[in-house]
Amino acid sequence: MFLIGHGISVRSDLPIPEWLFGWAATMVLVVSFVALAVLWPEPRLQKPTWRPLPGGIGRGLASRPVEIICGAIGIFLFGLTIYAGLRGTESTTANFAPIFIYVIFWLGLVPLSVLFGDVFRAFNPWRAIGRAVAWVARTAGRTELPAPLEYPAWLGRWPAAVGIFAFATMELVASNGDKPDSLAVAALAYSAVTFIGMALYGVDRWIDRGEAFSVYFNLFSRLSVVETREGEVGLRRPLSGLPRLESLPGTVALISVMIGSVSFDGFTGKRPWNSISPDIAQFFQDLGLSPQNALEATFTLGLIGGVLFVAGFYWLGVLGARSVGGGFSARRLAHEFAHTLVPIALAYVAAHYFTLLLFQGQGILYLISDPLGKGSDIFGTADTQIDYTLIGANATWYWQVAFVVAGHVAALMLAHDRALALYEDKRQAVRSQYWMLAVMVGFTSLALWLLSSANT
Amino acid sequence: MIFQIAHAGHWLTSIAYFLPVVAFLIWLAVTQFRERRSRNDS
Numbered sequence: 001m002f003l004i005g006h007g008i009s010v011r012s013d014l015p016i017p018e019w020l021f022g023w024a025a026t027m028v029l030v031v032s033f034v035a036l037a038v039l040w041p042e043p044r045l046q047k048p049t050w051r052p053l054p055g056g057i058g059r060g061l062a063s064r065p066v067e068i069i070c071g072a073i074g075i076f077l078f079g080l081t082i083y084a085g086l087r088g089t090e091s092t093t094a095n096f097a098p099i100f101i102y103v104i105f106w107l108g109l110v111p112l113s114v115l116f117g118d119v120f121r122a123f124n125p126w127r128a129i130g131r132a133v134a135w136v137a138r139t140a141g142r143t144e145l146p147a148p149l150e151y152p153a154w155l156g157r158w159p160a161a162v163g164i165f166a167f168a169t170m171e172l173v174a175s176n177g178d179k180p181d182s183l184a185v186a187a188l189a190y191s192a193v194t195f196i197g198m199a200l201y202g203v204d205r206w207i208d209r210g211e212a213f214s215v216y217f218n219l220f221s222r223l224s225v226v227e228t229r230e231g232e233v234g235l236r237r238p239l240s241g242l243p244r245l246e247s248l249p250g251t252v253a254l255i256s257v258m259i260g261s262v263s264f265d266g267f268t269g270k271r272p273w274n275s276i277s278p279d280i281a282q283f284f285q286d287l288g289l290s291p292q293n294a295l296e297a298t299f300t301l302g303l304i305g306g307v308l309f310v311a312g313f314y315w316l317g318v319l320g321a322r323s324v325g326g327g328f329s330a331r332r333l334a335h336e337f338a339h340t341l342v343p344i345a346l347a348y349v350a351a352h353y354f355t356l357l358l359f360q361g362q363g364i365l366y367l368i369s370d371p372l373g374k375g376s377d378i379f380g381t382a383d384t385q386i387d388y389t390l391i392g393a394n395a396t397w398y399w400q401v402a403f404v405v406a407g408h409v410a411a412l413m414l415a416h417d418r419a420l421a422l423y424e425d426k427r428q429a430v431r432s433q434y435w436m437l438a439v440m441v442g443f444t445s446l447a448l449w450l451l452s453s454a455n456t
Numbered sequence: 457m458i459f460q461i462a463h464a465g466h467w468l469t470s471i472a473y474f475l476p477v478v479a480f481l482i483w484l485a486v487t488q489f490r491e492r493r494s495r496n497d498s
């Protein structure tokens with residue numbers, strides 16, 4: 001006879017157990033894979049398709065006055081965030097800075113990028129300041145500015161990967177990561193690094209490759225049907241933006257950081273982490289660290305572990321795909337399929353954080369009236385309360401499953417299309433995708449397990 | 457005799473999530489092994 005200790009906590013009234021949703025999601029992926037193999041015989045997403053919005057709307061949206069207005073709004077919000085962080089209350093929820101940075105900016109811009117394209121590029125305060133300074137210097141000096149240094153090819157998207165990792169460390173590891181003044185100082189420090197990068201390599205080059213948030217939101221914007229090209233906003237075929245992602249060093253690392261950091265955030269709520277982390281923290285304490293530093297070291301180790309796990313699992317799929325032949329190196333395959341991880345990253349972010357955005361995002365309503373948290377009521381909304389009844393636990397779970405499945409099906413489509421373009425033999429192309437399917441199933445199972453109430 | 461497994465419910469549920477991945481990877485490895493063997497035999 002077996003006595004199983006503790007019940008398994010589940011959401012109430014789900015028609016089937018949570019883990020069975022994982023199996024169903026796997027079935028959806030397998031059926032999608034078969035359907036792609038049968039119904040999608042030629043690559044369709046590799047060729048760029050784009051047409052401008054009709055009636056001059058595209059040119060108007062991307063015009064210089066709109067660019068200046070958007071840039072000014074970005075600079076104002078950035079300035080307000082810094083000011084609120086330095087001069088406002090130290091309460092995390094009553095100060096504009098933490099909610100704006102972690103919820104409105106970090107999470108809210110993700111769906112906006114997917115829906116409307118690279119929105120952050122228009123509002124990016126660092127880009128706006130950089131371009132304004134360059135314009136003033138050109139006008140005042142009445143000469144062209146000296147040419148910037150050539151951006152080293154080996155650097156690729158590595159600065160962005162490091163930047164996003166640093167932000168994740170601030171969010172998930174640093175004990176003072178939610179303190180308004182710490183956030184303001186971190187934002188100023190990051191600004192200094194960004195301005196140096198722009199001064200060395202040029203504003204647009206650094207924004208495209210090195211500036212972490214520009215690269216991060218640009219990746220998500222490639223899922224959008226909206227794209228700005230040569231000063232004009234237009235529309236493209238769904239998913240056709242990602243295959244055009246330039247294969248650069250650091251891209252896999254960047255997306256691994258994106259998925260790994262979200263995974264680690266979910267993992268910290270699980271029993272295995274809560275069992276093992278005190279022992280790791282004790283180990284660091286025995287080495288002489290203070291309890292707080294030991295805990296931060298433990299979480300840093302966990303975050304690195306999450307990133308390495310995601311990268312390792314992707315490389316497992318790549319090595320498997322290489323084993324079916326075709327003559328491609330593992331490195332080449334890793335680069336060729338890196339863009340397929342972007343919808344997975346989106347699925348992870350959407351599924352893990354959409355309730356946070358939905359609930360804490362409402363906080364901006366009272367914060368715009370009282371950004372410093374000192375009792376002002378500029379717009380008369382300072383007394384607004386967060387409505388936690390917007391969505392229930394079961395509905396949340398269904399949305400999470402939907403996000404995860406949709407993201408991984410999109411990833412499968414991208415991988416299938418790239419394989420058709422890459423391999424001369426179509427059969428080999430499909431066989432190589434068995435391994436990518438395994439990767440997708442693995443990431444799906446991991447996502448749903450992290451979201452579930454199992455082992456919490 | 458009574459076997460008492462504390463927290464087994466948690467672990468069993470967690471394992472259930474990852475069974476499809478494990479099953480899929482095993483199937484892939486076996487298929488690839490068989491294909492290689494049949495190629496070598498021929």
